[in-house]
Amino acid sequence: MNNTYIDIKRIAEIKGLKSTRSIRIAIQKGKYIAREIKVNGGTSYEILYSSLEPEIQERLEDEEIKTTALIPVENKTNFISENAKMNALARVDIVTALMNIRSKYPTKKEADDVFLDLYNSGMYLPQVFKFVGTISIGTLHRWVKAYENYGTKGLLPQRKTNQLGEYNSKLNDEMKKVFLTYLLHPNKFSIGKSISLTKHILEKRGYEDIPCNLTFRRFAEYFKKQNYSKWVIMREGSKLEVGDVLIADGHVLNFQVINPFTGRPTRATLVGFLDWKSTALVGYEIMMTENTQCITSALRNAILNLGVIPKVVYQDNGKAFKAKYFQHVDFDESGFNGVYANLV
Numbered sequence: 001m002n003n004t005y006i007d008i009k010r011i012a013e014i015k016g017l018k019s020t021r022s023i024r025i026a027i028q029k030g031k032y033i034a035r036e037i038k039v040n041g042g043t044s045y046e047i048l049y050s051s052l053e054p055e056i057q058e059r060l061e062d063e064e065i066k067t068t069a070l071i072p073v074e075n076k077t078n079f080i081s082e083n084a085k086m087n088a089l090a091r092v093d094i095v096t097a098l099m100n101i102r103s104k105y106p107t108k109k110e111a112d113d114v115f116l117d118l119y120n121s122g123m124y125l126p127q128v129f130k131f132v133g134t135i136s137i138g139t140l141h142r143w144v145k146a147y148e149n150y151g152t153k154g155l156l157p158q159r160k161t162n163q164l165g166e167y168n169s170k171l172n173d174e175m176k177k178v179f180l181t182y183l184l185h186p187n188k189f190s191i192g193k194s195i196s197l198t199k200h201i202l203e204k205r206g207y208e209d210i211p212c213n214l215t216f217r218r219f220a221e222y223f224k225k226q227n228y229s230k231w232v233i234m235r236e237g238s239k240l241e242v243g244d245v246l247i248a249d250g251h252v253l254n255f256q257v258i259n260p261f262t263g264r265p266t267r268a269t270l271v272g273f274l275d276w277k278s279t280a281l282v283g284y285e286i287m288m289t290e291n292t293q294c295i296t297s298a299l300r301n302a303i304l305n306l307g308v309i310p311k312v313v314y315q316d317n318g319k320a321f322k323a324k325y326f327q328h329v330d331f332d333e334s335g336f337n338g339v340y341a342n343l344v
Contacts, residue, residue, distance in 0.1 A: 005035060005046035006060065014059050020044075050133030055214050057133055084157050090128045091155040095147045097125060098140065112137060141209040142170070170211045171219055175202060183220055184234035191220045232312075243308040245276035248295065259288050271295050273302035273313075282306055 008020045008027075017023070024045065027034045033048040049057065098115050105111035118124035120134045146154035171179065178201050182194035189197065195216040202210050224231050232245075249272060256265040271294050272284035283302025287294040303309055 004049045006049055006052070008034075008045045008047060011047060011052070011056060014056055023047075050130060052133065054134065054136055054139060055212060086131065087157050088152050088155040090132050091143050092147065092152055093125060093128050094119065094132065094135070094140070095144055095155075098144065112140065116140060138209050138212070145209065170215050174205075175207075175211070176219065178202065179216060179219070180223070183223070184231065186235065188235045191217055194220070242275055242277045243282075243306040243310055245312045245314070246273045246282070246299075246302060246310045247276060247314045248273050248298070250295075253286070261288065269294065271298040273298055275306070 008023045012018075012020045012023055015023075023032075026032060027045055027047070033051040034045045035048075036043050037046055038044075049060065052060075097119070098112065101115040101118075102108055102111040105114065115124075116135075116137055119129065122129045143155055175198070179194060179198045182189050182197050183191070185194075192213075195213050198216065199210055251270050251272075252267050253270055255267070257268050258264070259266045266288060268286050268288055270284055270286050272281050274280065275282045282305050283298050283300070285294050285298035285301060287297075299313070
């Protein structure tokens with residue numbers, strides 16, 4: 001992949017840029033190795049993978065692994081792409097060369113600094129450099145530790161999520177514990193502030209190879225998405241009031257009634273809204289099926305009983321709750337106003 005050229009639109013997308021202007025300027029200043037290509041209406045650029053920043057290479061590498069892993073889920077743990085194997089072998093060459101340099105200098109720090117300058121010049125291990133590209137001192141130390149602990153297997157590029165959806169991060173358990181302490185603090189530190197404070201603590205505890213900010217930020221975003229209720233409770237604490245958060249759910253009743261529309265016996269459905277703070281059932285509705293009308297009526301009853309409009313409503317994954325009517329979308333652009341949008 002290191003001899004591959006990447007379209008600047010893709011790089012701008014990864015960097016979160018709205019346009020490619022800053023990347024074009026960087027190319028003109030010689031920051032990247034690039035080539036000009038013809039596109040509809042003019043010209044554009046492609047950048048050589050190995051000349052990109054390590055963080056961008058990592059993102060592209062992750063996508064490459066996910067793309068090539070086109071096999072059944074149960075077999076993913078044994079699948080290693082050819083690109084991943086080549087990456088691991090190239091990293092072994094780098095670690096081996098570093099160990100050779102270390103044997104010639106009195107301290108590891110001096111040897112590592114010299115090796116990094118030699119390697120990143122592209123002349124010390126030219127073939128490996130073409131494949132891997134530039135690396136940082138943190139990456140170098142991480143590879144050494146992984147090779148010492150697990151051999152070549154430890155240098156295989158890691159997927160961010162395994163086959164069960166569990167997040168695999170470069171952060172170890174101690175790093176996660178410290179980071180979450182600040183993320184879930186009642187002072188509601190921003191993710192950036194939490195990262196900064198966490199790094200100070202880890203440095204004080206003797207860590208040298210601390211992952212980059214992007215690694216911490218990815219973990220924070222994943223944790224928030226998977227543990228949103230905990231995120232809210234820990235950061236907001238006991239400030240939550242009755243009526244602030246409602247939880248909706250639907251259940252089919254265990255007895256039959258006559259359906260007034262068909263004249264046939266059927267089991268009706270109850271949709272209820274519970275208050276998070278008090279755990280009380282504050283509103284419900286019973287209808288023949290779980291539909292948007294039933295949910296709307298139950299929510300209306302809950303609001304009338306409470307006398308307040310909820311700030312947050314959690315809903316289950318029943319058919320009615322999956323309706324477009326209730327989804328979190330841009331209501332104005334979708335051409336309709338959902339029931340939740342009408343509450344404010």
